Each structure stands twice: as C-alpha cells, then as structure tokens.
Amino acid sequence: MQRAFSSFVRGGNSALPGYKLSLAATLLWTGFFIILPLIALTLRPWQDGIGAVVNELHDTRMFAALWTSFSSAALAALFNIPLGMLLAWALVRGNLPGSGLANALVDLPLALPTAVSGITLATLYGPQGWLGAPLAKLGIVVAYSKPGIVIALMFVGLPFVVRTVEPVLKNLPRDLEEAAALLGARPWQIITRVVIAPLVPALITGFGLAFARGVGEYGSVIFIAGNQPFHSEIAPLLVVVRLQEFDYSGATAIALILLLTSLLALALVGLARRKFSVWGDGA
Amino acid sequence: MKKYLLWAITWGLIGIVLLMPPAVVVVEALKNGLGPALETLKDPDGIAAIWLTLEVSLVSISVNTIFGVLAAWLLTKYRFPGRSALLVLVELPLSISPVVSGLVWLLLFGAQGWWGPSLEAAGIHIAFAVPGIMLATLFVTLPYVVRTLVPLMEQQGCDAEEAAMLAGANFWQILWHVTLPGARVALFSGILLTTARAMGEFGAVSVVSGHIPGLTETMPLHIESLYNGYQTVAAFTMATLLAAMAMSAVLLRSAPEWIARRRGAQA
Numbered sequence A: 001m002q003r004a005f006s007s008f009v010r011g012g013n014s015a016l017p018g019y020k021l022s023l024a025a026t027l028l029w030t031g032f033f034i035i036l037p038l039i040a041l042t043l044r045p046w047q048d049g050i051g052a053v054v055n056e057l058h059d060t061r062m063f064a065a066l067w068t069s070f071s072s073a074a075l076a077a078l079f080n081i082p083l084g085m086l087l088a089w090a091l092v093r094g095n096l097p098g099s100g101l102a103n104a105l106v107d108l109p110l111a112l113p114t115a116v117s118g119i120t121l122a123t124l125y126g127p128q129g130w131l132g133a134p135l136a137k138l139g140i141v142v143a144y145s146k147p148g149i150v151i152a153l154m155f156v157g158l159p160f161v162v163r164t165v166e167p168v169l170k171n172l173p174r175d176l177e178e179a180a181a182l183l184g185a186r187p188w189q190i191i192t193r194v195v196i197a198p199l200v201p202a203l204i205t206g207f208g209l210a211f212a213r214g215v216g217e218y219g220s221v222i223f224i225a226g227n228q229p230f231h232s233e234i235a236p237l238l239v240v241v242r243l244q245e246f247d248y249s250g251a252t253a254i255a256l257i258l259l260l261t262s263l264l265a266l267a268l269v270g271l272a273r274r275k276f277s278v279w280g281d282g283a
Numbered sequence B: 001m002k003k004y005l006l007w008a009i010t011w012g013l014i015g016i017v018l019l020m021p022p023a024v025v026v027v028e029a030l031k032n033g034l035g036p037a038l039e040t041l042k043d044p045d046g047i048a049a050i051w052l053t054l055e056v057s058l059v060s061i062s063v064n065t066i067f068g069v070l071a072a073w074l075l076t077k078y079r080f081p082g083r084s085a086l087l088v089l090v091e092l093p094l095s096i097s098p099v100v101s102g103l104v105w106l107l108l109f110g111a112q113g114w115w116g117p118s119l120e121a122a123g124i125h126i127a128f129a130v131p132g133i134m135l136a137t138l139f140v141t142l143p144y145v146v147r148t149l150v151p152l153m154e155q156q157g158c159d160a161e162e163a164a165m166l167a168g169a170n171f172w173q174i175l176w177h178v179t180l181p182g183a184r185v186a187l188f189s190g191i192l193l194t195t196a197r198a199m200g201e202f203g204a205v206s207v208v209s210g211h212i213p214g215l216t217e218t219m220p221l222h223i224e225s226l227y228n229g230y231q232t233v234a235a236f237t238m239a240t241l242l243a244a245m246a247m248s249a250v251l252l253r254s255a256p257e258w259i260a261r262r263r264g265a266q267a
Helices: A002-010 A019-047 A050-056 A060-092 A099-106 A114-124 A132-137 A146-171 A174-182 A187-216 A219-225 A235-244 A248-276 B002-029 B034-040 B044-077 B083-095 B098-109 B116-121 B130-141 B143-156 B159-166 B171-182 B184-200 B203-209 B219-228 B232-266
Strands: none
Touching (some): A019 A050, A019 B130, A099 A146, A114 A219, A114 B002, A114 B184, A114 B232, A187 B098, A235 B098, A235 B203, A248 B083, A248 B098, B002 B232, B044 B083, B044 B130, B044 B171, B044 B219, B083 B130, B083 B143, B098 B130, B171 B184
C-alpha cells in the first residue's frame, strides 16, 4: 500500500522531469470534467429519497422509451453487419472502381454533424423525399415512425462495422480462400467457414460499438423519429423532456440507465472478443 | 460478369446510404437558386450562431490540446498505480450519450443543481448561457487529442527524452523540442477531430443552451430552429456551411500524408 502510494507520488521508476506537473494537470482536468459529473450523475437520483427512485421504476413511459432505444439500436447494428461486411470486402478485395472515394465516404456519417444528418435523413425519407416518396407508393412508411429510427441509427453506426471488419479482412491471407477452393469447398462453404469465421470477433466488436453509439444517439434521430410517447420516443429524447418538466431526478435515472447500458455493451464486447477469437486478436 | 454485378450492388448501396444524404443537403439549400440561399446567411441570428460556434470551438481546442498533451505525457512516459484507470476515464466521454453529457452540467450548475442557485445569486450564469455550452463541448471533445497522441507516444518510448534530460534539458524543452516534433502528425489529427466534433455537437449543447436566438444558439441549434420553423432553405444553407466546416477538418487530417507523398515524388 505504502509502496504503491510512494510510486504514485514519484511516478514509478522514470526519472524524467514533469511528473508532478503533468499529474496535477491531468487530475485537475479529469477531476473537474469527468469525475465530478459522474459523481453528480450517480448521486442525483437518490437525492429526493428512496421513494422517488421507486416511483421512477413505475414509469411506463420511461420503459417504453428505453425499449424503443435498445431495440432500434440492436436492429440497426444487426442490419449493419451484412452491409458493413459487404462494404469492407469490396474495399479490401473487390478491386472496386472508385474505391478511394468509397473509402472516404464510409467515414462520412462520423464527420457529418448529427443535426445535419437528422434533418437530411428526415427529408430524404420523408413523404416527399427522394427515397420516401417511392417507398410510400409501395406502402412503406419510414419517416416519423419506428423504422425511421432504425434507418438513422444504421446511418450513424455503419462506419463502426466497416472500420472494425476492414483491418481483419486485410490481414486474412488470400491463399486460404484459394486453398479451400482447391480442396473442393463450395463458394458458400468458403464464405461461411473461411471468410466469416475469423471475422466473428470483429463483427461482435462492430455490433457492440454501433449498438453503444445507437443507444445514446440523439441529433440524427429526433427529426425522423416522430417522437410519440410510448411508440417512437427514444430514451435520450425523454431525458430532454424530463428536463423541460424540471424533473431532474427522472432525467438522471434514464441517463444512468443509458450510461450503464453503453458501458455494459462495451465490456461484453471485450469479453466476447476474447472468447471467439480464432486468429488471435486482430481487430 | 459476376464481378460487375458485385460492383453495381456495392456502388448502389453506397449511393443510397452514403452519397444521397450529402446530396440532399446541397440540393435543398439551392432549391430556389444560389441567391436566396446566400441571402439567408445575412440573418443576424445566423451570424451570431456562426460566431458562437467558432468561439466555442476555439476554447475547446485550446483547453483540450494543452491538457491533452500533458495527460498524454503522463500516461506514456511513466508507469504508476492508477494509470490504466486514468486511460479508461479519459476515453469515457466517447461512450456517453450526448444528451447525458449536457445533463451532468445542469445537475451541477442548473437552477436545481448543486451549485447553480448560489452561483446564480452571485451573478454567475452557467446553465442556459455561453459558459454552459463551453462546458458541455469541452466534455464531449475531451478524449480526442489524448487518444490520438497516446498510441504514438507509447511507441516512441523514452530514450530520446532521457538523453535530452541527461544533456540538461528541462521538462518544457524536452516536451517542445523532443517529444512533440515526433508526434506532430498525431497531434494535428487529434486537434482536427476536436474541431470537427466541437463545431457539430448538438445533443449536449442543446440540453444546456436554453435556445435563445442570437445569444445561446450555436450553428447546429440554429439549424434545428430554422428547420422546425419550416425555413427549409435557410436550415439547409446553414447545414451546408456547417457540414463543409466539419468535413474539411476531418479531411485535412490526410494533408500531412499528401504533402509527404508529393515531397517524396519530387525527390
């Protein structure tokens, strides 16, 4: 204990100058900007007493919103797996014409400010939009309902899947596919046993990252979602609604659940990657 | 034949999923032509929003670059108990919902927050004012400089720094003349990511801003007001400008690579 403390004060075995200064600056910075907010977030729901917390657990609108957020984020991440895999494969192996442009476009959802994505997707899939109008003729309504939420979350989550699958695919020896073909494997067998199997840890990571992002996503969703309580209202929006009602405890309870879910998803990703890793940790 | 089919499917998907959204932004902005679009940029509330966005970005870049460099130095040059916990902590804002990143500041400085009422009584306004917007943006952009610097500085090791120390250099001299020159590209990239995120942040800022046009509206918030007020051309013109600013920051990260390649080609 005492040794750990003295090591903390001296900065381990390094003799480089500046330890105390950089330690003080970092503790000040993270203390004010991260630890203090986290303490406030954890303590606030209990401030109005246990009764308020129990009351919060009877809030059916909160559970409806959480369900909308979790199910839409999971569906979007799931749909993104084949889409992301196809794009990653096309970028790495497909000799795709214009692959430089395609590569830059994959990062677009991360670079586009979320409010811009939001109003754009709402317009694109709206009743008069380029995609919304033809879909409406087929009887498919996307904007201002649950499918709209999934579409928006697919857009913001896609880069996570592509960018985690891509490096693993790049490191996968191409000879393996040829060897499997020479040994008489059918194309379907090659895809499932030789290409997809080693990608599983990366796919789980991509799914987890896209899910964690989707659960908390706000700006790109609220314009297309419709935002009807109990139906198409996402949990982050309900946080905002509760704040407007000056119900800080209610808002904080939802915020805590959102935070814990994202952290849990990311922790599970770490575990699952270790368990399913076939080729070592490539992702 | 099969190859062309695959190319067609892939580009079709890229077109629908990734190419159409930015096209919509520009087309909607120019719906009535270039003149009316540019006219909307003369709105004083819009100009105020642009200035506020630049101000907030500048503050976020300065604070998070200075502290980010010091934190990266601490996390890569020393091994001390609690180091891995600090690494996790510094990346935390990336996995927190933007709305929650705004909410925490209301819990501390809002009207019903811990210190809000007493600060308010002393005449210091944080929530629903510019300082609150700065705090929320500083929080969401905190990780970028550290997380781009740490892997690179870790790889560099400490040999050059130790040599400089033995030659009599002090901390600032080592940092400025030995460590940072080698980490220039990563630092540049981290600063640009901070810039892009600071300019585009919507959820966190929306919670703490109070949405007062001309005073506490950043560009993303002003876009929301315009869009909800059915001023489509104005909303998408501002959106085009904001997207161009954020995306050029992201694309500029490849600039050092281009420069190096051109120099390599000339040599």
